[in-house]
Amino acid sequence: MRILVQKFGGTSLSSDKARNHCVEHIARELKNGFRIVVVVSAMGRKGDPYATDTLLQLIRDNGDRLPPRERDMLLGCGEIIAASALCSLLCSRGIAAIVLNGGQAGIRTDEQFGHARIKELHPDRMLSHLRDGEVVIVTGFQGSTEDGDMTTLGRGGSDTSATAIGAALRADCVDIYTDVNGILTADPRLVKDAKPLLVVGYAEICNMARQGAKVIHPRAVEIAQQARIPIRVRSTFSDDEGTLVTDRPEQAKGYVSDRHVTGIAHVSGITQISVQAIEGRSDVQLQVFQTMARNHISVDFINVTPSGAVYTVFDHDADRAVRLLQDIGYLPTAINGCAKVSVIGGGMNGVPGVMARIVEALTEQGITIMQSADSNTTIWVLVKEPDMAPALQALHAKFGLHL
Numbered sequence: 031m032r033i034l035v036q037k038f039g040g041t042s043l044s045s046d047k048a049r050n051h052c053v054e055h056i057a058r059e060l061k062n063g064f065r066i067v068v069v070v071s072a073m074g075r076k077g078d079p080y081a082t083d084t085l086l087q088l089i090r091d092n093g094d095r096l097p098p099r100e101r102d103m104l105l106g107c108g109e110i111i112a113a114s115a116l117c118s119l120l121c122s123r124g125i126a127a128i129v130l131n132g133g134q135a136g137i138r139t140d141e142q143f144g145h146a147r148i149k150e151l152h153p154d155r156m157l158s159h160l161r162d163g164e165v166v167i168v169t170g171f172q173g174s175t176e177d178g179d180m181t182t183l184g185r186g187g188s189d190t191s192a193t194a195i196g197a198a199l200r201a202d203c204v205d206i207y208t209d210v211n212g213i214l215t216a217d218p219r220l221v222k223d224a225k226p227l228l229v230v231g232y233a234e235i236c237n238m239a240r241q242g243a244k245v246i247h248p249r250a251v252e253i254a255q256q257a258r259i260p261i262r263v264r265s266t267f268s269d270d271e272g273t274l275v276t277d278r279p280e281q282a283k284g285y286v287s288d289r290h291v292t293g294i295a296h297v298s299g300i301t302q303i304s305v306q307a308i309e310g311r312s313d314v315q316l317q318v319f320q321t322m323a324r325n326h327i328s329v330d331f332i333n334v335t336p337s338g339a340v341y342t343v344f345d346h347d348a349d350r351a352v353r354l355l356q357d358i359g360y361l362p363t364a365i366n367g368c369a370k371v372s373v374i375g376g377g378m379n380g381v382p383g384v385m386a387r388i389v390e391a392l393t394e395q396g397i398t399i400m401q402s403a404d405s406n407t408t409i410w411v412l413v414k415e416p417d418m419a420p421a422l423q424a425l426h427a428k429f430g431l432h433l
Contacts, residue, residue: 031065031160031161032063032064032065032202033064033065033066033067033160033199033200033201033202034059034064034065034066034067034201034202034203034204034205035066035067035068035069035192035193035195035196035199035201035203035204035205036055036056036059036066036067036068036069036204036205036207037068037069037070037071037170037188037189037191037192037204037205037206037207038052038068038069038070038071038116038207038266039071039188039206039207039208039209039266040071040072040073040074040075040078040081041074041075041208041209041266042071042207042208042209042266043070043071043072043073043074043112043115043116044073044074044075044078048266048267049115049116049119050119051266051267052068052116052207052266053116053119053120053123053125055205055207055266056068056120056125056165057123057125058269060125060165064202065160065161065163066160066165066166067156067160067165067166067167067168067195067199067201068116068165068166068167068168069167069168069169069170069188069191069192069195070109070112070113070116070167070168070169070170070188071108071109071112071170071171071188072085072108072109072111072112072171073108073111073112073115080107080108080111080112081108082105082108082171084108085104085105085107085108086105088104089101089104098143098144099143099179101143101144102143102144102172102179102180102181102182103180105171105182106131106132106169106171106172106180106182109131109169109170109171109172109188110129110131110169112169113129113167113168113169114129116167117129117167120165120167125165126162126163126164126165127164127165127166127167128159128164128165128166128167129167129168129169130155130156130159130166130167130168130169131168131169131172131174131180132168132169132170132171132172132173132174132180132181132191133172133173133174133178133180134155135151135153135155135156135166135168135169135195136151136152136153136154136155136156136198137151137172137173137174137191137194137195138150138151138152138173138174138175138176139173139174139175139181139183140175140181141175141179141181142181143179143181143182144182144184145182145183145184145185146173146175146181146182146183146184147183148173148183148190148194151194151195151197151198152198153195153198153199156168156195156199157199168191168195170187170188170189170191170192171183171187171188171191172187172191173191185247186246186247186248186249186250189206189246189247189249189250190247190249190250190253192204192206192250193250193251193253193254193257193259193261194253196254196257196259197253197254197256197257197259200257200259201259202260203259203260203261203262204254204259204260204261204262205261205262205264206245206246206250206261206262206263206264207264207265207266208245208263208264208265208266209265209266209267210245210265211226211264211265211268211270211272212226212227212228212245212263212264212265212270212271212272212273213226213227213230213235213238213243213245213246213263213272213273213275213293214226214227214293215227215292215293215294215426215431215432216293216294216295216422216426216431217242217243217295217296217422220296220418220419220422220423221294221422221423221426223426223432224426224431224432225431225432226272226273227273227292227293228271228273228274229273229274229275229276230273230274230275230292230293231275231276231277231292231376232251232252232254232255232275232276232277233255233277233376233407234292234293234374234375234376234407235248235251235275236248236251236252236255237295237372237374237405237407237408238292238293238295238372238374239251241295241296241297241370241372241374241408241410242295242296242297242370242372243293243295245263246261246263246275251275254275255277258277258278260274260275260276260278261274261275261276262274262275263275289375289377289429289430289431290375290377290378290381290384290429291373291374291375291377291378291384291429291431292374292375292376292377293374293375293431294371294372294373294374294422294425294426294429294431295371295372295374296369296370296371296372296418296422297369297370297372298369298415298418299344299345299346299369299415300330300331300342300343300344300345300368300369300370300412301342301343301344301345301347301348301351301364301365301366301367301368302331302340302341302342302364302365302368302400302401302412303340303341303342303343303348303351303352303355303362303363303364304338304339304340304362304363304364305318305338305339305340305355305360305362306337306338306360306361307336307337307338308359308360312336314337314338314339314360315334315339317358317360318339318341318355318360319339321354321355321358322343322351322354325350325351325354327343327347327350327351327354328343328344328347329341329342329343330342330343330370331370331401331403331410331412332403333401333403340401342368342370342401342412345366345367348364348366351364352364365400367414367415367416368400368412368413368414368415369412369413369414369415369417369418369421370410370411370412371410371411371412371413371418371421371422371425372408372409372410373388373408373409373410373411373425373429374407374408375407376407378407378409379406379407384409385402385404385409387428387429388409388411388425388428390428391421391424391425391427391428392411392413392421392424392425394424395417395420395421395424397413397417397420397421397424398413398414398417399411399412399413400412400413400414
């Protein structure tokens, strides 16, 4: 069987018109000879009746004490409603379909309710229905424990469901449908001449997702990369091919890119914290990062020297982080309202002059670089948040991503 996994996000299912577009995509691929597994998110976004954030608000409005196991039972309802509505629509068009929740689809997880990890996936039931010619609709974002309790997979859970199912079924491809036509070189809300990318590598899109691009979750990309399953990020509202995510040249249909830089991403709402060592003590790094870890504060953008440490936290954790450091005897300084801007490209590893061009672009705009770091595919710079949009625009132009 030629198997295709299609994942439809919340905006793709939020209205009658959008759901009809989903049906058209399913019908087209059935005509192309594929057997189809459809993975769905909950309908809509916060404020819509069945969205996950709306269900979370229901918990808050009713005492906010729901245990994690029961919380997952409630949060799974949004995907069940979306799957059932889509199934009814398909059946009304004469397309045979069946709904399976995550557990019924064979997704077995650990018992970390709210952020469960997939331990194994048994696709036999899905395969049986596919052989019978049915479209299999699977509720994304969820699985079940060995005891049959429903679990949810946390942030990006429906993307993760889709690529895990694609890997287990050895699918030809996983199509991620969203409200944008593929992956762009930058956020089009901030960079007006951002362009769609035709092909991008797994590592590059993982880094773009981790650094603020919200089109697909990096956890899902990592699963696809391990299984060497290509992903297409496409718009629900057009028939365009979107962006192909692959590292296999034969899947790229002859497309070749000689650019060092693929895209520019950003994360705002960041605070830079600087801590100096106490005279006579050499354990500043140990004390600082153990304190952050014990109190579940995520740290990033870490620069360590013999005399201290500089790192970032999210703005909402900043006051607490400073108080904790003061409690153990340090006098940290904090700069709120910063943003991390990331220059990403698998082709820039070992290429001289990339950092020079970054500094040049930002200096020309009078933008101060507060901190920097790099990996083999990414260079990060920290700037003040008012400088974020000008920095994105300057870097996008400097590396010719608008061409």
